[in-house]
Each structure stands twice: as C-alpha cells, then as structure tokens.
Amino acid sequence: MTVLSYRQALHDTLRAELQRDENVFLIGEEIGVFEGSYKITAGLLAEFGPHRVWDAPIAEEGFTGVAIGAAMMGLRPVVEIMTINFSLLAIDQIVNNAAKLRSVSGGQVSVPLVIRTPGGGGQQLSATHSQNLEAWYAHVPGLKVLAPATCADAKGLLTAAIRDDDPVLMLENLALYNTKGEVPDGEHVAEIGRAAVLKPGRDITIIGYSRAAIVALDVARKLEGDGISAEVVDLRSLRPLDRDTICASVRKTSRAVIVEDDWLSYGTGAELAATIQEGAFDYLDAPVRRVAAAEVPLPYAKPLEIAALPDAGAVTRVVRETLRGH
C-alpha cells in the first residue's frame, strides 16, 4: 500500500494501462500539451507521444463518436470529457451508439470504451459547470457507470473499466481529486458491480457514492463518539447496482439514509429508496430519507452554493432524525 491522491491514482493507472496495452489511447480536450484541466494526464503526452495521447478540438460529439468508432474496431479508447456538464454535447453518441451497438448488431460489435468525466459542485462554478448528471447515464441499459469514492477504487475501478469490453462511464469528482488514501501497489483490478461496506455498523445504514460516500463516512466516524453505530455503504457502481449489499445492510440496521450530490427528484436516491422499500420492507423501523442537492441551478454566490449542497451537517441531522423515528 502507498498513500496517493485520488488524482495520482488515476494518473498512475492511465500510465500503467498505456504501458500494458498498445490499443489503449487517450483522447480529449487539453489532455496533452495542457496536461489536462485537472492534470490527471500530466506528463503522459511527453512519455507516450501524440500517437497515444490525442488532443481533440472542442467537439465533444465528434471526438466521443470517433472514440466509439475506434472501439468498434478493437481499440480501447479512454476519453476525457472535461466535466460531465459537457457530456451533454456528446450524449447522442453515448446513449444511441455506445450503449446500443452491441444490441442492435446482435452481438457482432462491442464497444470497449471508457469515458472519464468529473461531476460535482462546490467550486463556485455556477449553474452550468456544477452538475451531477450521472443518473442520466445510469438509466441506460448497455452502459456501465462507475463512481469511485476512495483512492484505491480510483485505481481499481479505472483499471477494470479500461479492461472491460463494454462502454463504461467513469464518474470522477472535482472535490475528490486532492483527497489522499491508501492504494494497493501493483496490479489492482476491482470487480465491477459490487458495493463496498466502508464501515460496518448496527444502528443505521448511510448509503453514498463518489464524494457523498466520503461525507457519509466522515459523519459515521463522528457519530461513533455519540454511541451511534452507522454502517456506510459505498455504491462504487451505479449501473449495475449492487442491490444485494444495499438490502442486506438495511435488513441488519433497519434504517437508511441516502446521500447524493444530484438533485432529489428522479435522482439516484429515488432508485435506492425504491430498492430498499422492496428489498427490506418488513425490516424498516423508519422512513428512508434522502439528503440530496437543492433543486435549483446551482448559484454562484458562496452562501447559496453552500446551502444548496449536501454536507456533513445535513447528513448528521437526518441520521439523528431517522434514529428518533420509529
């Protein structure tokens, strides 16, 4: 184990996969000469050259489609879309081609593609640059949507995504890039489609993914001091969704709070709450609660931005309320 930042774990994984397989190449805006908007690809153009690291013009639909076409031919493109907000320019290619080619071709064509893209607010980037649109993609059969919260998973899930034969949307998060954690040395491939229990507990289950899972973990650790034993489930994968792990946890604790950075209505938490009511109905001692973003285009002004986003205070309050409910 080595302590690395989430950013470094992603960078090292890209480097290792570029070294391992010459069919792997990177493509995206400003990933080469500029070394990436968030510096995940720093140094990779210099090391691997322009044949493996492609600076694309501002043409998300075009270069994402090019990557899908290249994947149909057996290459393994790793696309960087600067933020998930810009993926909307490419959504037709992702939803109508990447997700469907295998199906409409009757299995003749596969799309071994990875799209890396960060979501997340809290950086005062305002309404168009702070969105969490992962549920849009998690809704679509044919795609896989991964959302690592820990630095170990940043490595393990990205490695798995690049080696997977299906199109994978790899959700990163602006607020996680500088976080640090232990990362296994050497080969580390996580299994796609398994949630992780980040912290076991007896009294309540807090479920999150990406940044929200880290918030959940922080809250759970603090609550230990008050004698509250909270279990934290990190989804790691939104599609496929590991319903077994979620339901098993809630059957044990009988209470659940969901933390999500996306908007409440029709968001990820809605799917989780529906899953829990069906998979653990008789075990529930309180309604399932959701801590999600306020339903507004995220404002620029700091006090408004802070108020609109889920944080540890809101999660702590909702956990306590849920524990009081019978």
Added chain:
Amino acid sequence: MTDPAGTDMTREDPAILREYYRQMALIRAFELRAAEMYSRARIGGYCHLNLGEEATVTGLTAALKPEDYLFATYREHGYALARGADPGRVMAELFGRTDGLSGGRGGSMHLFDRENRLLGGYGIVGGQIPLATGAAFALAYKGERGPDAPAVMCLLGDGTTNIGAFHESLNLAALWHLPVVYVIVNNQLGMGTPVEAASAEPDLWKRGCAYRIPGQRVDGNDVLAVRDAARAALDRARTQRRPALLETVSYRLRGHSVVDPARYRTAEDTERVRREDPLPAFRGHLIAAGVLDDEAAARIGAEADKAVAAAVDFADASPAPGVSALFDCVYASPPPGMYRGLPGDPVTGGGQA
C-alpha cells in the same frame, strides 16, 4: 464535378456490367417485396427503401474493396445485399427473426454484417458519421497505408449535412488525416423537405471546403460514374490519407418510408421519377451497347424475383427469438447482479421478514 453523360461502355468488361445490372435488379426486387411484406404486416417499425437509388448503391459498393468498411444510414437494405449479405438473412432481420443479420434485434434500420465489413445502419440521422470517422482513426492508428490499405466509406443523406456531427467529423478527419470518404446520397428530399429549403449551400459537395476537403458531385443514376468517383476518392484515402466528400444525386422513387404517400410531390415530380428511374435506364444503355438483350434482361429479373422469393421463405421459416434471449447482447461482459426482470417482476428478493 464530372459530367457522367456518355460514359464509354465499350471500355467496360461486359460480364461486370451485367453483374451491376443483376445487383440493381436484385435490390429493386428485394425492396418491392419488402414494401409488400410491410403492407402485409410481416415487417414492422420503420422501413426505408433504396428504390430509385440502385445505381448509387451498386456504384458505391463496386468501388469498395472487400477489406474496406462501410457505415450506412437507415436506408441500407441494398447496401447490405451489395456488400454480400445473404438476402434471406436480410429479410429475416426485417421480419425480426433469429436468422436475421442481427438476430432480429436491430431491424430494418440497423443492418450489421461484420464479416462483410458493413458496420451498421443507423437510425439517428448522422449518428454514424463520427463512428465512421473513428473507424478510419483506428485504421490510421494501426498504421496501414498504401494502395492496398483499407479505407472507410460513410454514407449520409442530403438533410444530414446540416447537423453538427457532420461538421465536427469532417473537421477531425481532415485535421487528423483519416482515410474516410463521406458520401452524401442526395435523393433531393429530407423526408419531405427539398435540399434548397434545408441547406443554405445547396451544392452539398461544396460543404467540405471549410475543412479543405475536396468535394465532387456525380449523377447518382449513373452506376459507372458513381463507381469511378468513389474509387478515386477511396484510393486517395488509402494512399494519401485524405478524406473526401462525394455527392451522388438521384431521386427517391417512393416516399421517405413505406408508409409515406409522398403527397408533397407534384405531378411533374412523379413524371420525373418515372423518367429518371435508373434501372430501366441502365438496361437501355446495356442493350444499346450490345451487352445485354431483352431475353437476358428478363432472365436476370426473373432470377432476382426467385432469389427474393427464397429470401422470404427463409425468413418465414426462421423462428422468432425466444424471450429467454431478451438480455443477450446487452453487454459483452454481463456484470454480476445485472437485473434481468421482466415488467412487473420483483426487483429484489426477501422484502418480507
């Protein structure tokens, strides 16, 4: 631009000319039969026919080498046939049967034949253009170049030149020197909208100039002119990695899809359809050139009808896919825990204590 009038038939191999006619006749027979099968509810969904485009289909596919890749639109039955797909398997796909090219999962708009390097028909207008550009990217990535290197042909319709994906793709192909030939199959109508009402530059072959991509317009009813222009563009793509834009101009014999009565057409248009029909025109040229006689032409027509009848029989005999196969082909590596419920099935087990 080329002037296709007066293409010299005497310089062509008569056997190859007869083969072109045979292919055009097969496409005509297949599409007429598909329309009939649609009206008898054996084919569902949308069904777009190549009627009136037989010379374009045959000319373009004649220019392709077996190792080249073709990306098509949703109006692609003829291309699948000309690329070498078995007519029975194409008809079975239209019928939604297990022996269809895609096992009945794609239907009329999504014919894929990997073996013959047909990488799909596409239902979203222009969706194939970035993909074809990406296939050319992969060829360039693998370093193949020269007169024997494979290239990519990407079909699109006249209306498609107005979407963003077209322009983004042309820019990328020119910027990165990709071996791809974009072919605008201009049948003069985007559904019911004439080219002039949709494109500020109705000379569509000029639309690559912003990307320094050479353009050319040919008569889509002239199979040899289409073939020669496509061949030259493909050769340039193979050897120089220069993308090209080719516009073939023909005219749809019928509506946008089988269910479209084409009421937007004037009587004059309808007369033009008859006058410009490429199949009898090509037959007339071949007979005049002594390559074909009435008897041989009739025989080719009869053989096409027979092949299509056999295709219908084959499709009829092929079983419909079983529901147990519903979740096949969604993923190459189906993940553990992938939900495979039918509507109303429980999502999780064990909700009750």
